[in-house]
Amino acid sequence: MKRPPIFLTLPALIALTLGACQDANDSQKTDSEPVSDSPAIQEEPFGTIDGQEVRLYTLTNANGVQAKITNYGGIVVSFIAPDKNGEMADVVLGFDSADEYVSKESPYFGCITGRYANRIAKGKFTLDGQEYTLATNNDPNHLHGGDKGFDKRIWKAEPMETTDGPALKLSYTSPDGEEGYPGTLETTVTYTLTADNGLRIDYQATTDKPTVLNLTNHSYFNLGGHGSGTILDHELMIAADRYTPIDETSIPLGDLPSVEGTPFDFRKPTAIGARIGEDNEQLKNGLGYDHNFVIKDSRDGKLQLVATVHDPESGRLLEVESDEPGLQLYVGNFLPKDEPMKGKDGKEYSYREAFCLEAQTFPDSPNQADFPSPVLRPGETYTQTTIYRLKVK
Ligand code: GLA
Numbered sequence: 001m002k003r004p005p006i007f008l009t010l011p012a013l014i015a016l017t018l019g020a021c022q023d024a025n026d027s028q029k030t031d032s033e034p035v036s037d038s039p040a041i042q043e044e045p046f047g048t049i050d051g052q053e054v055r056l057y058t059l060t061n062a063n064g065v066q067a068k069i070t071n072y073g074g075i076v077v078s079f080i081a082p083d084k085n086g087e088m089a090d091v092v093l094g095f096d097s098a099d100e101y102v103s104k105e106s107p108y109f110g111c112i113t114g115r116y117a118n119r120i121a122k123g124k125f126t127l128d129g130q131e132y133t134l135a136t137n138n139d140p141n142h143l144h145g146g147d148k149g150f151d152k153r154i155w156k157a158e159p160m161e162t163t164d165g166p167a168l169k170l171s172y173t174s175p176d177g178e179e180g181y182p183g184t185l186e187t188t189v190t191y192t193l194t195a196d197n198g199l200r201i202d203y204q205a206t207t208d209k210p211t212v213l214n215l216t217n218h219s220y221f222n223l224g225g226h227g228s229g230t231i232l233d234h235e236l237m238i239a240a241d242r243y244t245p246i247d248e249t250s251i252p253l254g255d256l257p258s259v260e261g262t263p264f265d266f267r268k269p270t271a272i273g274a275r276i277g278e279d280n281e282q283l284k285n286g287l288g289y290d291h292n293f294v295i296k297d298s299r300d301g302k303l304q305l306v307a308t309v310h311d312p313e314s315g316r317l318l319e320v321e322s323d324e325p326g327l328q329l330y331v332g333n334f335l336p337k338d339e340p341m342k343g344k345d346g347k348e349y350s351y352r353e354a355f356c357l358e359a360q361t362f363p364d365s366p367n368q369a370d371f372p373s374p375v376l377r378p379g380e381t382y383t384q385t386t387i388y389r390l391k392v393k
Contacts, residue, residue, distance in 0.1 A: 084315025089225030111151035125366035227347025232273025
């Protein structure tokens with residue numbers, strides 16, 4: 001989708017925004033109209049889930065870059081940014097309405113994934129001597145929080161204007177025992193669209209019983225624009241010396257070997273497709289890249305550049321910053337090979353036409369004592385920050 005860039009000085013943007021927020025407070029909210037005329041945050045209906053209306057929030061910065069987020073699953077529906085010629089395109093896969101995320105069985109497009117992103121072996125783990133059983137929705141394992149994870153919940157939404165840019169704060173209380181996980185989890189996820197075209201995601205959670213968690217965002221990117229074809233020519237850098245090899249059911253084997261001399265060495269920018277067809281056991285187990293990379297050994301809260309992706313054709317460059325120990329690379333191996341999936345704006349999506357870089361702790365950590373701990377206890381606060389920043393090169 002091509003949109004003309006909006007040019008506004010920052011003071012003009014702030015003045016407009018403050019004025020519009022005032023108007024929004026004074027006026028009655030209706031279904032068909034945005035609640036504010038602010039160029040920075042707009043709100044509109046996005047469909048109905050289980051009889052409850054959900055909304056779409058459009059955050060716009062002074063460069064005309066836009067992020068559209070719904071409070072259904074905290075899904076990033078669109079992320080619209082310029083290419084090297086200033087042409088705007090939407091670089092994430094998605095659907096036109098919340099209902100389609102349900103009816104088309106979204107493969108986790110853009111969502112907040114939880115309580116535990118990625119897999120837990122056989123849907124079982126033991127914490128403080130007690131065994132817990134979770135859904136094995138990715139036979140034989142548990143995946144992305146189970147049958148009805150955070151991606152399928154309706155979140156409370158609070159649009160906010162912050163000094164870092166327009167933001168959307170989402171909150172969800174997951175009751176004790178939901179999807180088999182212990183503890184009431186109070187979760188907030190705040191999306192902020194920064195002045196330097198970063199979509200910053202700040203996660204926070206507390207619990208009233210010891211529990212495990214692993215939150216991430218599952219955006220599917222195509223830097224040429226969604227529906228523009230393969231991503232195998234995108235050049236990827238991942239700042240990881242090691243990775244977590246997996247068995248045939250995608251559960252980590254437990255060792256953390258070096259990437260040196262393997263198709264998993266992305267320390268220097270390399271086309272995603274350059275080695276994906278190699279005769280390699282790990283590529284076979286993942287049906288391509290579907291692996292966690294080891295950024296560091298613990299959750300130390302320090303934000304760093306963990307990956308870059310460059311699309312030589314459009315010139316778009318994605319920078320990923322994260323404070324998590326792991327980064328899952330998934331390259332759309334399960335997108336359809338034959339009949340394409342029908343997405344937003346009449347676009348179609350097929351096999352390997354998107355990549356995900358999911359900042360997280362390691363898969364199956366609840367069962368792997370040597371991995372960074374995914375345990376959260378009462379009195380502690382879980383935090384996680386990821387930034388997806390779009391540039392051109
Ligand atoms: C993650 C997993 C993949 C797949 C996708 C969703 O990236 O690692 O195996 O399940 O989510 O389709």
